[in-house]
Amino acid sequence: MAIRLHTVSHTYTAINQPAVHALKDVTLTIDATDEFIALVGETGSGKSTLVQHFNALMAPTSGTAELFDVTITAESFKDKSIKKTPIRKRIGLVFQFPEYQLFEESVLKDVAFAPKNFGQSQADAEEKAKHALSLVGLDDTYYARSPFHLSGGEKKRVSIAGILAMEPDILVLDEPTSGLDPQSQKMLMDVFESIQRTTHISIVFITHDMNWVEAYAKRVLVMQSGELVFDGAPDALFNHPELSVWKMDLPDRKKVLNYLQSQFKLQTPMDDFTQLLNAINGEGDQ
Amino acid sequence: MKNIVIGRYIPGDSFLYRMDPRVKLIALFILFVAVFVIDELLVMGLALLGILVLLPLGKISLKKVYFGLRPLLFLLIFTFVFQILFNTQGRLLGTLRLTFDPLNVALSVGIFAAWLFLKRFTSFTFISFLVMVAGVLTLLSQLTLLASFGSFTIAIYEEGLLFAIFILLRLVIIVTLSTILTITTKPTDLNLGLERVLKPLKIIRVNTEEIAMIIGISLRYIPTLLDEANKIILAQASRGVDFQEGKIKDKVVQIISLLVPMFIISFQRSDELANAMEARCFVPGKPRTRLNQLTWKPLDTAVLVVTLTLMIVSIGVRILW
DSSP states (O other): OOOOEEEEEEEEEEEEEEEEEEEEEEEEOOOOOSSSEEEOTTTTTSSHHHHHHTTTTTTEEEEEEOOOOOOOOHHHHHHHHSOOOOHHHEEEEESSGGGOOOOOOHHHHHHHHHHTTTTHHHHHHHHHHHHHHHHHTTTGGGTSGGGGOOOHHHHHHHHHHHHTOOOOOOOEESTTTTTTHHHHHHHHHHHHHHHHHHHOOOOOOOOOHHHHHHHOOSSEEEEEETTTEEEEEEHHTTOOOOTTTTTOOHHHHHHHHHHHHTTTTSSSOOOHHHHHHHHHHHHHOO | OOOOOOOOOOOSSSHHHHHOOHHHHHHHHHHHHHHHHOOHHHHHHHHHHHHHHHHHHOOOOOOHHHHHHHGGGGHHHHHHHHHHHHHHOOEEEEEEEEOOOOOHHHHHHHHHHHHHHHHTSSSOOHEEEEEEEEHHHHHHHHHHHHHHOOOEEEEHHHHHHHHHHHHHHHHHHHHHHHHHHHHHHHHHHHHHHHHHGGGGGGTTTOHHHHHHEEEEEEEHHHHHHEEEHHHHHHHTTTTOOOOOOOOHHHHHHHHHHHHHHHHHHHHHHHHHHHHOOOOOOOOTTTTOSSSOEEEEEEHHHHHHHHHHHHHHHHHHHHHOO
């Protein structure tokens, strides 16, 4: 088990302001290999806070977070002899807004920044950076360009490449598809899938789009006001009676299926279009 | 980062919160004048005492004021030490002759290094710093075993010491008063108050609304930018930047990796803000109405009377003493 959270709670406190309970007793485990997890939940449900616990950027207010072989608690987080950087190399976290991390004068240098921080030589770091950039679909014409003159989607890809270049064991993405056009969204999700298939690393992504959950995720985590309310397969989630209570939507494919089923008054629930078409045609023949 | 209080409004309820922002600004100005008029250490001490009485009355904890003072701690100590060292007026109180020889210099460097190392594990960095300085001074003045290669005499004069304390008190009082203002006043109220207080300057064609707007926006954006800085620190930390560790060479890169996104984001924010203001048809200098109207309460009159009295008293004391 690579990430093991045990009754993790996190409370934000500020001077003279009511405390905000962002996480309440979250217990979950994530393997180091072959996981493809979607993390969903309405805005403010604690998703971003949760993923920041994955790579020791935050410490639980109570509970423990075992990240590979390091145990992070409220006390051990303050202990400077426990190094957090090695954890962050193994569990790479991509933030939602690329503006928060781009700073170098060229795309290549910016992507090579993380591997260099983890002790790679300049040449090795650039090699890794080039590989990571090719993975996200940016060719060598981008290497010398300034990251600040790129479009929003390109910046996003550079920021993702910046984490991929560290070659993490687990890749955590905070809304990787937000702010992108539909084609780039699909392209990026395909990139993550092929990375997952070829390298077998675990990937966790936050999303609001159920279509991505259905198309890519093998496992879904649902957060609601700081609590982990569902942990299971996407299909189990879509058939879950409390789906609307969690303010979740069905993927478009499911909606069309359900609509056609109700229009044609079919009794048996169906899960793919061929089956449905057959049923409809069969009815027509009778 | 989270505990920086400069310019940050902290909700609460006391007479300081209920006062009209105009009155707060005028009262602050009057008190500043009073504090600058005072030229006696004793009176300055009384003024500090007054502040210490005011804080519990206004339900503001000392801790919050301390957080306001902390960023200026270095400046305060710096002024204090320089006054003591270089002011040579008045009676000589005592001298401290520091002799440097290879042994005691090496030991002093050792003590300094030990402090640098130990400060990670204690929460009393400031107190341990004072202890460290005292230790080094004792060592340099008392212990000379090897041939010395130089010496320096610290002479402390009565006037210098008193003046150093005097300046320190004055700075502490001024910063505390300003911190009280920003803690108890919402930026929007402060802005409105400032605009109204500056209004008479319109006669000499000063665009007071714009000045108030600029100050208001700056105050409003301090917490926002601090939050942004925190997010950048986290984003860079997940790329392996360890802001607590690193050699000086690494530190430079760390700071650049924080400052560049900071600048870019600030410019973006200001651009967005300008667009948002234009989209709502903001025209600089046009007369506009306000959602919240300021009301003058008996409390405000009372506060003005009290502060004016304090100022007159301090002027009177200065003339008559």
